[in-house]
Amino acid sequence: MDTQAALDGLTLEEARAQLLELIIDVSFERKEVTLASGRKSNFYLDLRQTLMRPRGVALGGRLVLDLLSRGTPVQAVGGMAVGAVPLVSAVLGAAARTPGHEDMLGFFVRKEAKKHGMGKQVEGGFAEGQVVALVEDTTTTGGSTLDAVEIVEAAGGKVARVICLVDRGEGAAEAFAERGLALEPVFGRADLPIEG
Secondary structure (H helix, E strand, C coil): CCHHHHHHCCCHHHHHHHHHHHHHHHCEECCCEECCCCCEECCEECCHHHHCCHHHHHHHHHHHHHHHHCCCCCCEEEEECCCCHHHHHHHHHHHHCCCCCCCCEEEEECCCCCCCCCCCCEEECCCCCCEEEEEEEEECCCHHHHHHHHHHHHCCCEEEEEEEEEECCCCHHHHHHHCCCCEEEEEEHHHCCCCC
16 A cells, blocks of 8 residues: 555544644754744754655645634635745645545735736635635744734635644634634644643
8 A cells, every 4th residue: 555545545533643743853843942923932844844744744734624614604715925835735745635625726825926928926726705714733822823814804815724634732822812713723722731
């Protein structure tokens, strides 16, 4: 059995357990850091270390697609460059192998519009009026994804969902709630071995 078939054969609970184990192994570190928000934290998460591995991409894409399969349907998935790009690709890879999701579109949002070419700030696909989900590997305050909400809606997308792999539990859920959006994390702060 090949690796992909083995991963596809996992139950969702098994996939979740394996992804969390990988995150803790390669992406989690107990140490004092200053976050992008300027806040101090006693742990560091670098989900790129997980999502730049075949197993991490396969598991992360599958679990986020599972969340997308429940609740409000969306036609496209995207997020801020560069952080969301690996996760968007992971979700699209999972969608390609999942009946009913083969037409899912992907996109990413630049911090500012390109200075050349077509001058786009949103790259990839969604048509005006389509319902989209924004994804992020890790959320802290939610600031960059809130920026993406504004940019995507200005470009004609309807942001209905926000999903992340790990919510650090430092205000993102409340910030999205103020915009009428529920943050849907695969894992939360309680899943991490912060103490010890």
